[in-house]
Amino acid sequence: MYGYHGKILRVDLTRRKIYQETFDEKFAKKYVGGVGFGFRWLYDTLPAKTDPLSPENKLIFATGPLCSISFLGSTGISVTTKSPLTGLIADSDMRGRMGGLLKGTGYDALVLEGKSSESVYLQITEDSVDIVEAKDLWGKDIKETQEKILSKINDREAVVTSIGIAGENLVKYGNIASDLRNYAGRGGTGAVMGSKNLKAIVIRGKLRPRVADADKIRTLIKEVNHLIKTDGSCDTLSRYGTWNTTGPADFKGILPTKNFQKTTFEYIDKIDGDAMLNRISAGKRSCPGCAIGCRHVVKAEKPYSVFPDLEGPEYESVASLGPLLLNADPVVIAKANELCNLYGMDTISTGVIISYVMECVDRGVLAEDNLGFNLKWGEGEGILKTIEIIAHRQGIGDILAEGVKAASEKIGKGSENWAMHVKGLEIPMHDPRGKKGMGLAYATALKGADHESSMHDEAFEKENALPDLGLKEPMSRKQFDGKPFLVKTLQDYWGIMSDALPICKFPMIPPRPLTPARLVKLLNLVTGWNFTIEEFLQVGERTFNLGRLFDVREGISRSDDTLPRRFAEVLSEGGSAGENLDSDSLKTMLDEYYRLRGWDNEGRPYPETLKRLGLEVD
């Protein structure tokens, strides 16, 4: 088998037992890897209604065949688990080196189960798997954790993947960090790791599997890299990183502002791409094998010191810690982002929860006495203090650490009406009133509101965006027609398959050069297979339906595929003035979406759909 070892490492932390599982090429072809492997394992081994923070939950790190090479972030990894935030299946992918190095140990995936009786870290090499006592690491942030481990093992080339104190404290949107700068951010993967008393995973290995045609792979990589450098499609991403999104999102009226009450920001010129470059940028970084280089190093000294070791705030973090809170100070954004990263908390969820609290204060539902400090809109010091009390679960931070849905149910007084989430996962930084497909994607994504589950509407406003996938006709971002097909297709292609291979999502967005044809060709050159685009898409569809089966088993139905009522309110200003997304419009899109998916009126896959996808006999 090319591109795979055919081995899965399973670690039972309760019994301190190490197991080696195997899989064959038939299984590899059916699920490819990453999220596909993770969903299959979770569906097969996790009984319905399992407590996500119990020892019975699994935490799965899965590579894919492209981890065998180094191209556009393909050495990243997919993390899957049952989310403590939503109670549903969750996957969160991260770039960096962990996938490549795990593959290098001779394993394609790592399955963690059980709970250690004391805090430990896991050390995996080509020759050994060790569970190591980690009492001295518990309570440390991710930077100190990494430094202590690397000093102890005296190996600077190993990759350290760890949780911060948020994960230790079971903050339900705690994340997992790898190499300090890559984060499996969404859905509370870090809380699951913390619930197992596992502080870190240290990996070193060079046993990459063989690939089918190394020469042709090199030629294809050269072709794509040349286009990235010359065709103009990646120029703004390369210059600004994802900060290229902030100004355009404001202009188009889709920039979440003041807890989604508005979609344009009065002080956009203080936090747009140029402002961030001028104020806090201190250089750039690239993922392994990437010719784009979209990642920014940031640095600041006053009024807050921000050190350059961690990842700077990308667009989602700029928006969630900036306009969403009416905060126009890039240094406050960078500091808040740094705290979230050090403590190991998802920046999107954190920003949405802080904006929820600010609205509570604004409306008199919460007062300074409840918080212990001032938290008015745009209050920088209050933003940073809120992050501290959440990470440490101090005072009301203990409630906020449960996520915006649970917190609003506890605080009550009508505040559920401005708790912005879908299925318990806080909404990312794209207002769906100005991009209807993203609204449908939020409503139907497997893990709750997920902006990476389907490509964004703007990429399809020009004709022939992705003709290989049947997406030829131009569609306005504001229109409803055609969006169910768009979302269904792109959930299977972009949302699932990028995390199964794995590969960075950005170069797949049209008109960028990593087209479906080139991506399938690359997979075939690595594995020696002869996949067509249709077969490739069907792996995505199969995996998506498997995730839906998991969620249905947990009790999800049509009534959960919904959006907050705030999006029914018509926008009065900005580039999306006059737009809304109410329940009737969503119902119309859902009807068509379910039909295209082969699901019944409650969102359950029909038996014939499962049969077509080869899921009925598994």
Place this chain on the structure above:
Amino acid sequence: MFAVNPAALGKIIDQLEDRIPGLKEKLVNQEGNIHPAYVVILTTGGVQKLLKNVTCQVEDGDEISVLPVISGG
């Protein structure tokens, strides 16, 4: 923000090229159409509309903005 005389979009880009050297090469591809990586949005009376090609007319008082088609996230 730059003020230019009303004209077809292609002529406006020519006018802007004098003030932003290199703009035309970035914005207009070899076939003479707007580069696939960018959109030109016309704003008239608060309403935004996509300009699909260089022959589209821009009237007195209109504003146009150039944006990347899609960005990161």
